[in-house]
Amino acid sequence: MRKQKSDESKLKVGIVGFGTFGQFLAKRLASKGHKVIATSRTPYEEVARKIGVEFFQDVDDFCEEHPEVVLLASSILSTESVLRNLPVQRLKRNTLFVDVLSVKVFPKQLLLRELPPEVDILCTHPMFGPDSGKGSWAGLNFMYEKVRIGADPRRERRVENFLKFFREEGCTMVEMTCEEHDRQAASTQFITHTVGRVLGTMQLRSTEINTKGFEALLNLVNNTTNDSFELYYGLFLYNQNATDELERLEKAFDTVKKQLFGRLHDIARAQLFPMEEMGKGPSGNGNGNGKAAATAPVPALPAAREPLALPAGKDVYAPSNTGTIDV
Template identity: 55%
Template sequence: MEASLDYHFGTQLQTHIKTPTSLKIAIIGFGNVAQFLAKAFVSQGHTVLAHSRSDHSDTAAKLGVSFFNDPHDLCEEHPEVVMLCTSILSTKSVLESIPFQRLRRSTLFVDVLSVKEFPRSLFLEILPEEFDILCTHPMFGPESDKKGWAGLPFMYDKVRIGNDDIRISRCGRFLDVFAREGCRMVEMSCADHDKYAAESQFITHTMGRILERFGFESSSINTKGAKDSFDLYYGLSMYNSNAMEQLEKLESAFQSVKRELSGNLQSLYSRQLFEDEGE
């Protein structure tokens, strides 16, 4: 899904006046989702920097974002917030490639992955102890931009936030970006998120892939649907410890429905057979 990019939009954003509450936010990984989120950051007056393996400098310029080809140069800008916007599968390698020594101590690290226990564990394992950690999951994507974010859930877990006023305020100002857009703010532990997500998101993706392989013929009354990448689906299954349990429950539920249907059909057949013999 491509986020819509408007040149005039980016030009207008340059005129925003920075406020005392504005943040300097660095985004690592600048694909569709990152660009989608960057638009909201810039529109609210925040300074946004970006780095990615691919060159997105032209797109960044249109959005009012400063793009850096070298992560060292980006980190030397001393962003207050570093947001990882990578795929689940590449998160560890990207995190390990960041030159932490060039950042200010106590920098806030944020992720936006669809699984939460995995990045939480990585952050706690790899990041210096002085850095703050906020795990989040915007439960929407670039397609939601057409209707706005009002009422859409934004999950977050303050995994490690310093107890001084500056750190607390910085975390609050970042979360306020989504609150101001009208999101329904949901504070939840990473463990609970993954439990609920396996019951809903993973099963939904699984059913979509099953139906994709079913071999339906195209018709004039087809309905539109969204298609996720296999990397995302693989990440949801491999990095959510609840996924396999839900897959087993799905298989069990399918077998239960199949047995119920077979039993009812057998009962109907037997009833009809007896009625025919009685005539």
């Protein structure tokens, strides 16, 4: 009886988009006893076979396998065309569609617009990827919104079984709307990725005297630039809050820069015009008796140094892959 209940919780999951992130999820799902099939424009038969996944180059053949769950793991920029080219009519009418994109309002609106009304929709974002999730998933955040689930015990059970997989892997389950996700992600995920890419463009290198803080920055660069620029661009293009956060970051940098150069200006002016720091008689400056007021020693102006030059004509480009932001 217990074995029967266990078998009922196992799903037939079809993954559309079998790149780095699709393979990452497929491997874990298959290892837990779920039946996993996959399709992608790139032939991945050998990779799929090694991790226990059945691969279909032909998307019609894939759909005719009737997976209970269709998991969209394509890139943000290609998801719309991938969905429109999917022969949904060959699937069962109440199939559960799940997306795992790093932005959420865009796929939510897309799925509601393009899919038949009888299809179930679950929008999710595993807040980890192949790097941070290569071992245990314990404590890693998994965001989801049940966008549209039919009022049928079997369909509700199917959604719960899918979420159960992540829960049993130790994920911290976070239920929130896609709109709230994008608002929060713009000030966390997008900013983190932006800072990592800016530092990556500076071509930071490890030294013999690294501090813990600098090591953390190097790790940030590695984690963010491991994802493709296409993914980063998708975070910017498809999250309406990203532009506001980018402007806030620019203003914050400008404020700090002005504070630095403002302090430097004060030191330089004190050295060039020392009398301004002394009393100048009854005119209102100084102590009013015409004698010089006592002043503290003026700090010496720091010696000029050569500015840090970035190598010309060198762009930082990470290997292209598809996945969530892994920071």
